[in-house]
Amino acid sequence: MNDPSMVTLLAVVFGALVLGSIAAAIVARTARSDRGRSMARNLAARMRSWWIMAGVFVASVLIGGVGTIVLFAASSFLAFREFITLTPTRRGDHRALFWAFFFVIPIQYLLVAQERYGLFSIFIPVYAFILIPARIAAAGETESFLERTSKIQWGLLSCVYFVSHVPAILTLDIPGSETSNAALLFFLVLIVQLNDVFQYIVGSLFGRRPLAPRVSPNKTIEGMIGGLVGSVAVGAAMSTVTPFGVAGAAGLAAAIAVMGVLGDLTMSAVKRDLGVKDYSDLIPGHGGVLDRLDSLTFAAPVFFHLTRYFYSGDGMTAIV
Amino acid sequence: MIRDGLAMTLKVMCGCHARGLEHIIGDAPRLYFANHTSNLDAVVVWSSLPRGCRRRCRVLAAGDYWQRGPVRRLLAERAFRAILFDREHVTKQKNPVRAICACLGAGESVIMFPEGTRGEGAELGPLRPGLWHIARRLTDVDLVPVWIENLSRVLPKGEVLPVPMVVATTFGPPIRLFSDEGKAVFLDRATTALRELRSVGP
Numbered sequence: 001m002n003d004p005s006m007v008t009l010l011a012v013v014f015g016a017l018v019l020g021s022i023a024a025a026i027v028a029r030t031a032r033s034d035r036g037r038s039m040a041r042n043l044a045a046r047m048r049s050w051w052i053m054a055g056v057f058v059a060s061v062l063i064g065g066v067g068t069i070v071l072f073a074a075s076s077f078l079a080f081r082e083f084i085t086l087t088p089t090r091r092g093d094h095r096a097l098f099w100a101f102f103f104v105i106p107i108q109y110l111l112v113a114q115e116r117y118g119l120f121s122i123f124i125p126v127y128a129f130i131l132i133p134a135r136i137a138a139a140g141e142t143e144s145f146l147e148r149t150s151k152i153q154w155g156l157l158s159c160v161y162f163v164s165h166v167p168a169i170l171t172l173d174i175p176g177s178e179t180s181n182a183a184l185l186f187f188l189v190l191i192v193q194l195n196d197v198f199q200y201i202v203g204s205l206f207g208r209r210p211l212a213p214r215v216s217p218n219k220t221i222e223g224m225i226g227g228l229v230g231s232v233a234v235g236a237a238m239s240t241v242t243p244f245g246v247a248g249a250a251g252l253a254a255a256i257a258v259m260g261v262l263g264d265l266t267m268s269a270v271k272r273d274l275g276v277k278d279y280s281d282l283i284p285g286h287g288g289v290l291d292r293l294d295s296l297t298f299a300a301p302v303f304f305h306l307t308r309y310f311y312s313g314d315g316m317t318a319i320v
Numbered sequence: 321m322i323r324d325g326l327a328m329t330l331k332v333m334c335g336c337h338a339r340g341l342e343h344i345i346g347d348a349p350r351l352y353f354a355n356h357t358s359n360l361d362a363v364v365v366w367s368s369l370p371r372g373c374r375r376r377c378r379v380l381a382a383g384d385y386w387q388r389g390p391v392r393r394l395l396a397e398r399a400f401r402a403i404l405f406d407r408e409h410v411t412k413q414k415n416p417v418r419a420i421c422a423c424l425g426a427g428e429s430v431i432m433f434p435e436g437t438r439g440e441g442a443e444l445g446p447l448r449p450g451l452w453h454i455a456r457r458l459t460d461v462d463l464v465p466v467w468i469e470n471l472s473r474v475l476p477k478g479e480v481l482p483v484p485m486v487v488a489t490t491f492g493p494p495i496r497l498f499s500d501e502g503k504a505v506f507l508d509r510a511t512t513a514l515r516e517l518r519s520v521g522p
Contacts (some may be wrong), residue, residue, distance in 0.1 A: 077484070081335070085486040091476055097483040280486055282335070 005183040005241035006062075012238070013054055013190065020197075021047050045285030053283070053292070057189065061182050066113070068185065069167045073109040078289040079159040080105065082279040087151045092141030096132050100156055104128045108164050115171040124161040129153055158267065158297045159290065165300040172304070175313045177243035187235075187242055187249075188256060188303045192296050195231040195257045196264070202226025211261075216268040224261050231257035243311060255306060256299045263298030267291075323374065323399050327367040330360075333484050334474050338368035340491035340517070343464060349376070349424045350462045350494065353451055355444050355514055356433035357472035359385065360482070365431050365466055366400050368489040377429040380416055382407050403430065417453045424454075424461050431466075434510070438477055444514055447507045455497035455506060462494035465510065467517035490517040 024047045028040040060071035084097060104124065111120040133149040169185045203223025211219040235253020239246045267290065271279065278287030286292050344350065354365050362379040369377060383404035386396040396402035403423060405416045420430050434451040435444065455463060469488045495513050497506055 081484045081486060084483075085470060085473075089473065094473075094476055094479055094483060095481075098481045101484055280335075281337075 003180050003183065005179040006186070008238070008241050009183060009186045009190065010058065012234075013058065016194065016197075017047075017051055017054055020050060042285055047285075049283045049285050061186060064182075065167075065170050068170060068182070069109050069113050072163055072167045073105060075289055075293060076105055076109070076160045076163045077101070078282070079163065079279075079293055080155050082282075082288045082290050083155040083159055084152070086274045086276055086279065087155065089148060089152070090141055090143065092139035093136055093148055093152065095139060096135040096152065099131060099135060100128070100152060104131070104156060105160055108160055109167070112164055112168050112171065117168075117171065120164070120168065124156055128156055132156070154270075158270075159293075162297040162301050163293060165304040166296065169304055169307070172308055172312050174243055174307075174311050177311075179241055179243060183241045184307065187238060187252075188300065189296070190238075191231050191235055191253050191256045192260050192299050194234055195227045195260045196295055198230035199223040199227035199261070202230070212265060215265055215272060219261075219265065227261065228254060228257045231260075248310070252303060252306060256303055259299040259302045260295035264295040267294035267297065324371075326363065326395070326399050327374070330363060330367045333482060334360075334364065334471070334487040335485075337486060337488045338491070339488060341368075341370065343491045343493050344369070344373060347376075348462065349427050350429045350464050351420065351424060351454060351458075352377075352429065352431045352464045352466050352491075353434050353510065353514075354431065354466035354468055354489075356435045356438050357468060358438065358475045358477075360471060360475050361433060361438075361468055362402075362431055363395075363400065364468060364471055364487060365489055368491075373429065376427070377431060378403050378423055380405065380420060380430055380432040384408070417450050417457075420454055421457050424458055438472075444511065447511055449503060449507065451510055452497075452503045452506050459497055459499075461496070463496060463510070464494045465492040465513040465517060466490065467492070467514055469518070492517045 024040070024043040027036075027043055031037045031040040056071065060067035080101065089097065108120070108123055111123060132152055136145065136149055136152075166185060166188065169188065170181045172181055172184070174181070199219070200223070203218065203220045203226065206222045206226070207218075207220030209221045210217065211221055211224055231253045232250045235256075236246050236250040239249035242249050242252075244252060271277065279290035280288030282288050283292060352365060354361060362381055366374060366377060366379060377400075379400045379402045381396060381402040381404055383406050386392050386402055386404055396404065403416070403419050405419060416432075420432065423430050432450070434447040436448045436450075437445070451463070454461075467490045469490070470485045471487045473483065474485050474487060475482045492513055495509060501509075
């Protein structure tokens with residue numbers, strides 16, 4: 001906790017939560033119509049969940065590497081469980097799913113803990129993606145084999161592989177950096193979540209042109225631009241807690257914002273395909289764990305690799 | 321201790337999301353009847369109950385399954401205090417209907433699976449007449465239908481290793497036997513009460 005950048009970040013999170021709670025209270029006071037009141041209730045439930053999620057996240061980051069890895073491993077487990085629950089699977093998938101839950105997820109996060117970048121980055125795309133279809137084929141049920149395997153693989157990719165890049169940020173080696181990598185992880189999660197909030201606010205105030213009405217009716221181009229501008233502003237303002245400099249922090253924040261929108265949109269399309277509105281109702285006001293992680297899925301690996309490529313010692317030697 | 325730990329473990333493994341708990345307010349003993357899809361059914365319904373109800377609730381279970389091996393025996397005896405019965409030798413004196421009625425009479429709730437055997441997945445099999453016999457003897461006891469969703473995917477018939485899924489248990493409005501209601505009519509109504517819970521919720 002003697003890292004000044006972490007103090008700044010905690011202050012930003014705490015300030016955002018207080019602002020949100022005040023806004024929710026104002027909406028609850030001024031709501032007159034039935035629709036307004038139900039929106040106020042949803043907002044209040046959302047804010048309560050935000051406080052809890054922020055508390056768990058901050059606590060796990062303060063505990064250090066193991067705490068963060070355990071938190072994201074648990075999130076992957078819950079997200080993959082939600083995804084598999086909604087995906088039609090057959091008896092023949094049972095053993096393969098058992099391996100996915102109790103072998104692939106722990107090994108992937110163990111590789112993060114051991115900082116084995118090489119194996120970490122290929123374990124799921126190579127080995128898990130051999131194991132899963134081979135195990136299903138061995139079970140002998142060929143009915144819609146391709147659909148079943150690709151759905152399970154998509155679940156592992158989005159819920160486990162992509163999400164595991166968040167704690168993997170802790171393993172990056174950034175020469176000359178005066179801030180801890182925990183601050184970078186915080187930077188990513190904060191920008192992703194604030195981008196969602198900016199999108200929501202700007203979208204509901206000025207939103208006119210829908211981005212992809214069939215996939216996500218509430219997303220507008222105005223909201224997306226608002227999110228991008230807000231994220232870049234916050235990213236630039238927070239550049240002192242990162243080793244990126246003002247321009248670098250703004251650029252990475254922009255990449256996070258764009259990936260956030262794309263991840264959110266893609267996971268919404270998956271939901272439409274599965275015929276549901278939310279992945280589950282585990283988090284009051286938000287939906288499921290996967291509804292909260294959706295914008296992080298694409299942003300995490302892209303942020304990880306951009307940072308590694310441009311700022312870490314390993315990335316530099318790779319270029320030279 | 322064992323009980324709360326077991327209930328927690330199940331919540332982690334399968335969410336055990338309970339809906340319709342507003343139908344089970346009050347201390348009176350009740351009979352919960354549920355669809356039977358997996359060996360974990362009894363434990364899951366039992367875990368979904370509020371803590372207070374859980375303590376005063378027993379499970380009707382097949383002796384030949386739950387007495388095999390020390391772990392199952394411990395769980396059956398200590399955790400959910402199973403009312404074990406012998407599926408092979410049901411006599412007039414030793415039959416589950418009597419045991420259940422005795423329990424309910426003593427002020428404890430009971431969970432039972434009126435299909436008698438596990439179905440293959442989502443379809444509900446025909447209900448055995450046991451439920452009707454109980455309803456006829458105890459006309460002032462609430463019979464609460466419970467629908468268990470997804471559990472057959474956690475542990476399908478013939479598998480040993482579980483796969484985590486979000487399992488939902490839905491409690492429905494209680495039913496009782498109408499005066500001069502026949503067996504077939506009553507069992508039909510109970511079947512409908514169970515089936516209607518399938519579509520409830522998100």
